[in-house]
Amino acid sequence: MGILNVTPDSFSDGGLFLDNGRAIERGLALSAEGADIVDVGGESTRPGALPVSVDEELARVVPVVRALARAGVFVSVDTMHAAVARAAVDAGARLVNDVSGGLADPAMAATVAAAGVSYVAMHWRAPSRDMDRHAVYSDVVAEVAAELGARIEELTAAGIRSSRILLDPGLGFAKRPMHDWTLLARLGALRELGFPVLVGASRKRFIGTVLGGGDPSRVPPAGRDAASAAVAALAAAGGAFCVRVHDVPTTFDAVRMAAAYSERLHSVERAVGGPGLAASVPLGRV
Template sequence: MQDPALRRSRTPTELQGLPRPGRCLVMGILNATPDSFSDGGLYADHRSAIDRGLQLAAQGADIVDVGGESTRPGARPVGLEEELARTIPVVRELARAGVCTSIDTMHAPVARAAVEAGARLVNDISGGLADPAMASTVAAADVPYVAMHWRAPSLEMDRHADYGDVVSDVNAELTCRLRQLTDQGVDPTRILLDPGLGFAKRPERDWTLLAHLGSLRQLGFPLLVGASRKRFIGAALASGGAGEVPPRGRDMATAAVCALAAVGGAFCVRVHDVRAGLDAVCMAAAYLEHCDRGRQPVGAGRELRP
């Protein structure tokens, strides 16, 4: 349940600067990196990255999320100057073109520079744990902030994948993180949470979290769900008889997961294939709208079951 000290009434206007289409938002992934797990190197130069961001927006992305450091399992960190060089020119040009842009970073200087360049949201996979200055930075910037459940850097995350009850553990760890963030000045009405699918979690744990989004929603914060092309999707396809499917072949399955997440109450899904993701959340919105009035829809308090 939500920590009483963090309890605040919330309205869509409190996430100022983000679109409000009346359905789950779709965040398009833009990896301005040479080494991301499924599309590394495709958009490593500024021109191709900017063109890709404009394409994602034209395909219907509500937000384009620009990242300059791969966070796949085993990825090595990049230097601060390199991350700035990869991302800030891209953020600036997309913002100038009117694209709602976010910055995917764990580093306060990158977050600060991106907001100054026009980013409307900071998406931090570490939830402020990787850089102690992040909380004060986003508090001063006064922009929406995604805090993901995170236990360790990419090189170490797979060694931290043990849980008792993964839903209870993630809830408890996010609650602790929320209190630390708000104690450092982050406005709770600006915070979104991400359960961190695939980060220090084995595939069966990812499915359990997805099936219990309602429990995570009881913390009282909008949820961002990032499942696109991840290992747990590939594992499910393999066990279902589809064989080994490489990351870029998992977009249809990702869309199915996006629909499940949207029905489960996700505020936003983060995807590589925007068109498929948008179709998925539109179907989820239509389903929820047409649930029998006399029955409680899945996602409105009842848990999804895998």
């Protein structure tokens, strides 16, 4: 999943693709580089970000979604608002990627159910402006799994088919770096919920914290692409169905290596009659 932020204030590329023409060019390039999905978002969700009006989000997103869909690109819309999701689907989006998992807008679940499209439900506890103070866990994996499980119940009760739901652990959203790494290391526990898992780690603070020796500001987001690709490969080897990234070509190669590794690991396990060091699933194409 290639990231296309049509915003002025996203944490790593805000303003680069705010112009519709440049955004469409970028979306086509992401697809040509190997992205199976191009994820178009019109509202920043970086820590501390303030919300934008639905009208502004619609103006940013819909023309780009329409142009990319007409060009044959598989488009998702990154939004927490049912009205934006509805308009984007009407314009050709085939997936709604909701960082709030339906909690920000009570109308979202019914809207997605009526549209009949796929839906990414991310783990979320609070809006971006104050989510960091909600990063308190006794057992982050168990709590994230339980909270996602509750979302699944509500989403399916609203009419979204379970076969159309994907889960996202929400790395960086009400999470400290230690929480992000723990969730990555234990993706299998989230996969046990029975749904494909999407991982969005690209350029995030927990990666910068490692690269910067504890200070993420020492390595700006755009300087984290190689490390982000390494994390994507780890996620793929850990069973992620999809990774959401800024740098598609580098990540595509890294994920191919993870798939080859996982295939070989399974081959060895079959030969010796049991699981080896880790049980993993190759990342599949959409």
